[in-house]
Amino acid sequence: MSILEALPKFPILLVEDNPDDIMITKRAFAKGRILNKLFVAENGEEAIEFLRKRGKYKDAPTPTLVLLDLKMPKMNGFDVLEQIKGDKELKSIPIVVLTSSERDKDIEKAYKLGCNSYIVKPVSFENFIKTVVEIKEYWLSISRVPVK
Amino acid sequence: MANQKDSQDASILSTDMIQILMDNFPDTIYFKDVKSRFLFVNKAQRDVLGVKTMQEAYGKTDFDFFTPEHAKAAYEDEQRIIKTKKPLVSKVEQIRRADGQYRWVTATKEPIIDERGKVVGIVGISRDISELKTVQEALIESEEKLQQIVEFAPDGIFTIEKDGTIASCNTALTHITGYAKNELCGVDFVKLPFLTDSEEIKYLSQIEFSITGNVLKSFEQLCKRKDGANIWLEMHVSSLRRHGNQMALLVLTRDVTERKLAEEALKEVYLAIEQRVDELAKLKEKLEATNKLLQQSNSDLENYTYVVSHDLKAPLRAIKAFSTFLVEDYGGKLDENAQEYLQRIVNAVNNMDEMIEDLLLLSRVGRKFMEVEEVDLNQLVNEILADIEPTINKHKGKVVCANLPKLRIQHVWLKQLFMNLIDNGLKFNKSETPAVEITCEENDGMYQFQVKDNGIGIDKKYHDRIFSIFERLHTREEYEGTGIGLTTCKKIVQQFGGKFWVESEEGKGSTFLFTIPKNINLQKGNL
Numbered sequence: 001m002s003i004l005e006a007l008p009k010f011p012i013l014l015v016e017d018n019p020d021d022i023m024i025t026k027r028a029f030a031k032g033r034i035l036n037k038l039f040v041a042e043n044g045e046e047a048i049e050f051l052r053k054r055g056k057y058k059d060a061p062t063p064t065l066v067l068l069d070l071k072m073p074k075m076n077g078f079d080v081l082e083q084i085k086g087d088k089e090l091k092s093i094p095i096v097v098l099t100s101s102e103r104d105k106d107i108e109k110a111y112k113l114g115c116n117s118y119i120v121k122p123v124s125f126e127n128f129i130k131t132v133v134e135i136k137e138y139w140l141s142i143s144r145v146p147v148k
Numbered sequence: 149m150a151n152q153k154d155s156q157d158a159s160i161l162s163t164d165m166i167q168i169l170m171d172n173f174p175d176t177i178y179f180k181d182v183k184s185r186f187l188f189v190n191k192a193q194r195d196v197l198g199v200k201t202m203q204e205a206y207g208k209t210d211f212d213f214f215t216p217e218h219a220k221a222a223y224e225d226e227q228r229i230i231k232t233k234k235p236l237v238s239k240v241e242q243i244r245r246a247d248g249q250y251r252w253v254t255a256t257k258e259p260i261i262d263e264r265g266k267v268v269g270i271v272g273i274s275r276d277i278s279e280l281k282t283v284q285e286a287l288i289e290s291e292e293k294l295q296q297i298v299e300f301a302p303d304g305i306f307t308i309e310k311d312g313t314i315a316s317c318n319t320a321l322t323h324i325t326g327y328a329k330n331e332l333c334g335v336d337f338v339k340l341p342f343l344t345d346s347e348e349i350k351y352l353s354q355i356e357f358s359i360t361g362n363v364l365k366s367f368e369q370l371c372k373r374k375d376g377a378n379i380w381l382e383m384h385v386s387s388l389r390r391h392g393n394q395m396a397l398l399v400l401t402r403d404v405t406e407r408k409l410a411e412e413a414l415k416e417v418y419l420a421i422e423q424r425v426d427e428l429a430k431l432k433e434k435l436e437a438t439n440k441l442l443q444q445s446n447s448d449l450e451n452y453t454y455v456v457s458h459d460l461k462a463p464l465r466a467i468k469a470f471s472t473f474l475v476e477d478y479g480g481k482l483d484e485n486a487q488e489y490l491q492r493i494v495n496a497v498n499n500m501d502e503m504i505e506d507l508l509l510l511s512r513v514g515r516k517f518m519e520v521e522e523v524d525l526n527q528l529v530n531e532i533l534a535d536i537e538p539t540i541n542k543h544k545g546k547v548v549c550a551n552l553p554k555l556r557i558q559h560v561w562l563k564q565l566f567m568n569l570i571d572n573g574l575k576f577n578k579s580e581t582p583a584v585e586i587t588c589e590e591n592d593g594m595y596q597f598q599v600k601d602n603g604i605g606i607d608k609k610y611h612d613r614i615f616s617i618f619e620r621l622h623t624r625e626e627y628e629g630t631g632i633g634l635t636t637c638k639k640i641v642q643q644f645g646g647k648f649w650v651e652s653e654e655g656k657g658s659t660f661l662f663t664i665p666k667n668i669n670l671q672k673g674n675l
Contacts, residue, residue: 020466
């Protein structure tokens with residue numbers, strides 16, 4: 001099985017509440033020719049449900065990578081991060097915080113809670129595609145992630 | 149006959165032993181007959197009379213030796229003694245001796261009575277008391293002097309006897325208290341009409357006169373004058389002693405009412421001052437609290453700027469992304485007009501993006517703490533030149549710097565500062581050969597930097613405005629920029645503890661000047 005064929009089997013979960021950003025990320029995946037299946041959770045609670053395969057997500061796959069936005073209503077990115085990294089079953093899933101916050105405090109807090117990368121969303125779409133491709137390459141091609 | 153008999157009596161006395169005894173007696177001794185004629189005189193009396201032998205005085209009277217006044221008085225005294233048989237005891241009288249000296253003597257004369265009870269003569273004995281009298285007089289004089297001193301002393305003086313009564317007082321005390329001497333003397337000390345109750349008075353009233361130590365006490369006592377006025381008396385109490393025994397107490401009093409009032413006034417002034425100091429301290433506290441609030445509000449504003457500009461970025465990103473999608477997916481289907489509109493949207497978004505970035509940077513100057521490190525400014529300028537190479541090439545600019553110092557400072561902000569100034573100098577420049585010159589002077593504890601360009605310059609009336617946020621003197625078409633750069637520069641310099649200003653005229657280039665203390669004192673929360 002070639003790498004390209006295997007890729008769709010490594011699904012990615014995007015946790016993002018802003019529909020614009022969801023659409024932009026999806027398009028960046030397409031433009032960057034990232035074939036991995038992209039799932040979307042529109043808030044923190046949904047993300048946790050998805051990862052724990054609860055309710056309507058009982059058949060959901062375990063994602064190979066989570067792209068996590070910080071700013072969300074109710075359960076925010078930090079809460080999600082804390083829950084995932086405090087869960088024996090889930091803590092090995094790499095989490096990339098993808099946010100527009102450049103605050104030192106936010107960055108520090110995210111790393112303390114165990115995020116694996118922290119990336120600031122670029123304004124221009126071209127740069128965003130580049131970033132998404134880099135994330136994919138680093139986490140799904142270069143670095144070795146545990147396969148369950 | 150009588151004479152003969154008298155001389156017989158006298159001869160009885162003239163035994164050698166009695167003679168010697170009497171001649172060595174310091175007092176004068178003489179015997180006279182009933183007619184006051186000397187029968188016998190001893191050596192001391194012979195000296196007074198100025199005779200060498202007893203024979204020279206024998207049979208003579210006082211009239212032969214003394215002043216008539218004295219002789220007469222003595223004669224009368226003696227005749228009375230003879231008549232009444234009563235002696236004269238210790239009469240003090242003045243005599244003139246034969247040598248002319250006046251002396252004071254005490255004379256005692258006794259009648260001599262025979263076995264039949266008849267007065268046959270008198271015996272006299274006189275003692276010279278001139279020296280004693282002088283001493284006595286001196287004593288009296290001295291005592292009078294002392295009394296006068298006491299009397300005329302400006303301070304009130306009184307003495308307390310063993311039984312606690314006032315023995316004496318001077319006039320000053322009556323002036324001070326308004327009470328007459330007869331209202332004070334003889335009064336029990338504790339019942340003195342001008343005294344008010346106090347611990348000290350209680351103590352003095354309990355003093356045991358038998359104690360051997362000196363009573364020495366000074367205190368201030370509130371008193372009431374006879375006219376009802378309150379006065380303060382300073383009292384000094386001491387012992388009057390005789391042969392080591394306490395005889396009385398001497399009390400010196402001084403009216404210190406004025407001093408006391410002055411002290412009280414002073415106390416009030418002090419109190420007032422203290423109150424002012426307290427008020428000042430409170431005011432200072434208030435000021436500090438206000439200051440803290442202001443700092444808080446400043447920091448809130450910085451945070452606010454950050455959050456707002458940050459949140460503005462999200463929709464901006466969406467606008468930018470979706471206009472890109474529009475061009476990519478439908479570009480071919482749009483006419484020229486639509487294409488231009490789209491391009492204008494993209495340009496506007498880019499401007500806004502730049503502005504937000506600059507705003508974020510500005511808000512970070514006050515917010516983000518950075519460690520101080522050693523920065524070689526020459527090296528820093530080279531770094532900047534490498535970073536802005538495209539700008540330099542575009543404007544064909546030149547950056548010159550003299551030998552610049554090394555500073556212990558925050559690298560990021562110093563770089564931002566010089567980058568903005570160099571960039572401005574080249575950007576706002578119409579010269580064929582745009583140039584920026586950086587120099588530095590050192591003067592006490594400060595570095596003063598100059599960043600000079602040969603650009604378009606700034607009219608004096610706009611010098612204040614250029615440091616205001618979003619203030620632009622030119623349109624975007626003329627010169628690019630967000631209007632935040634110089635605001636950021638000024639804020640960075642202020643955070644370092646320096647000053648920032650400009651010297652410029654329109655068309656003659658600009659010189660931006662700023663100081664940076666050699667030891668910048670950063671606290672967390674600044675930079």
